[in-house]
Amino acid sequence: MxxxxxxxxxxxxxxxxxxxxxxxxxxxxxxxxxxxxxxxxxxxxxxxxxxxxxxxxxxxxxxxxxxxxxxxxxxxxLRSNVQEKFIEMAHKYGPIFCLQLGSKLHVVVNSMDLVKVVTHDLDQTFANRNPKLSALTISYGGLNVVWSNKAYWRKMRRILVSQVMSNTNLNACQTFRTHEVRKMVNEVYTKTGTKVNINEIAFETELNVVTSMLWGNSKSGEKNDCGDMLDGFREVEFKIVQLLGAPNISDFIPWLSWFDLQGIQREMHKQWVHLDKIFDNIIEARITANAKKMEGAVDEDGRKDFLQIMLELKDQTDTLSSLNIDQIKALLMDMVVAATDTVSTMVEWVMAEILNHPRIMREVQDELTEVVGMNNIVEESHMVKLTYLDAVIKETLRLHPATPFLIPRCTDETSVVGGYTIPKGSIVYINVWGIHHDPKNWTNPLEFKPERFIKSGKWDYKGNNMEFLPFGSGRRICPGVPLAEKMLMYILASLLHSFEWSLPKDEEFELSHKFANVTRKSKPLIAIPFQRLPETSLYF
Structure with a gap:
């Protein structure tokens, strides 16, 4: 009984x-x-x-x-305002707390000291991933850098960092960035006095730069091999990011995954099919060109684009370096999706904060006038001298971190953090949002104050300062930081030096967040550009 x-x-x-x-x-x-x-x-x-x-x-x-x-x-x-909820829990439970979500234990780390334990002291133990089903779908089963684990991850990251993100390769690709940013300035100039979607123009510019580096014809100014296939890619990427951030009952209760009750996997598969077809066409065209020994893969200086390098690795017998076609496409997916989304989102946030603070806009433009000159256009060589703009970008990344909890880690063995046991297989979040908004770490943390990043030279994106972790820390730090930093500075400096900006009087301005895997603005930023430089020829 x-x-x-x-x-x-x-x-x-x-x-x-x-x-x-x-x-x-x-x-x-x-x-x-x-x-x-x-x-x-x-x-x-x-x-x-x-x-x-x-x-x-x-x-x-x-x-x-x-x-x-x-x-x-x-x-x-849980509600959609997860960031605020986690901050409330941190106040109640302390620097580390856990939640049972379905069948999985989720641990949230909120203090600088414990983040250092996770990302440095026990970095190897906490370096695995537990991908969502939607992430597995879009990443060819976890074959990319973002969602892969341990030895395989090291191999893929090494290839990405050495062949795309190295200083040598980034410097060699400077002509791509220059061409695309100047093209952006010209396009904005044609819209002088009319409304412009900031995210849209930044996204298109970054996409063209990235695809030129990956598979485009290596001669600056010529059209990418993909032609018009990437038309509408921004909408596809937004859908991918939305699906990656959507709560899926199949992730929390794995026994339900076969049914895909919310249709998230089916919808993500549609986006994967769209991009996979693009990658197939590009790869097949390159293989055909190589077979016929046609031009396109190598420029006049002998520089090979990323796709050409990967295809040559495909033919190697060394398992430490060899790649198959799905691995190549997974790396392409990493670069095209992650790089374009992060940069365009942060350009939008920086412009929003600047437009909301006229004093800061004047100081940024005064610095540009002094460094660049009103009879000149922005060059990458000017970037190192733009200390105030750099501080504005960092302050924006503090207030609006691109990934508020980074990509969740997963423990491969039971460990102790802060005196508490973290069981093997736990999913661990680093609460960057909470750390960046903690009054213990920052004076008046909700105030937009770029000057706080000028007083000390300790601020960078390497993840060694636990107060400021916009791109993560440890071995899982975002590998695309060097390109993101260059493009953020270059796009913003060019937009702010070439144009005066104002907000439309018929649209309400706001700075609210739309939380998911990426911190987006709830409402797209629309602004109106006006010619700032005296010579019209500088816009062509």
Missing amino acids: GNLCQISSIFTLLLLSLEMFISWSWWFEGHSQVRDKVVRTILTVFVPTLLLLWYKKSKAQLPPGPYGLPIVGYLPF
Whole structure:
């Protein structure tokens, strides 16, 4: 009788938790058919399994955290404002806390000292990934740098860093950046006095630079091999980023993954098919050209683009360097998606903050006038002298970090952090958003004050200063930082030196966030450019 009562109690708790989960979770709003399907599936198929696997209390001392419900854990209580919720929890539970989300334990690290433990002292232990199903779909099963693990990750990162992000290669590609940024300035000039979408122009510029480096004809100014195939790519990428950030019940309760109840994997597969077709066409065209010994893969100085280098690695017998076609496409996906999205998003945020602070805009433009001159255009050689603009960019990255929790890590063995046990397989978030907004780390943290980055020379993007981690730290730091830094400075300096900017009077200006994997503006930034330089010839 006691067992029956216990089973009855468990079943009642299960029903209550399911009801709360389905009714409270934000991703089922407006999807009643999906909601009903979830309930039927769990009750008719998975109840026995879930009851057998119901929470077992661990003898280890886990980090503190809120209680959840059977089966679903704390999932029903999370809302879309995860950043604010985690900050509240950090105030309540301290520098590290945990949440049971479905079947997986999630640990959130909020203090500089503990971030250093995770990203430096125990970096190797915390260097794995636990990819979402949508991430596995778009990355050819985790074959890229972002989502791969351990030895395989080291191989792919080494190839990416040595062949694309090295100083030698970035310097060799300067003509691509110069050509595309000047083309951007000319395009904006044609729209003088009219509304311009800042994210859109930055995205197109960065996309052209990246594709030129990866597979474009190496002679500056000539059209990329992909022709018009990348038309509409911005919308595809936005969809990819949205799907990567969408909460998916299949990730939290793996037994449901086969059903893809929210359709996230199916939708991501559509985006993958679109990009995979582009990559196939580009690769096949290059292989054909190589077979006919045609020009295009090598420029007049003998420099090879990234695709040519990878195709040559494909033919090697050395397993440490060899690549197959899917690995090549996974690396292309990494560069095209990650580089373009991050840079265009941050250009938009920087311009938004500058437009919101006229004094700061005047100081940035005064510096540009002094360094560049009103009868000259911005060159990359000017970048090292633009200390105030650099401080403005860093302050923007502090207030609006591109990835507020970075890419979650996963432990490959049980470890101790801050006196608490972190079980093997736990998913670990580094709360960059919280650290960047913590009054213990920053005076008046909500104030936009670029001057705080000028007073000391310790600020950079290498992840050694735990107060400032916009691109991460340790071995999992973003490998694309060198290109992102160059393009952010170059695009912004060119836009601010060549044009005066104003906000449309008929549109409301705001700085609110739209949180996902990437911190976007809730409303796109629309601004109006006006000619600033005296000579019209400088715009052509």
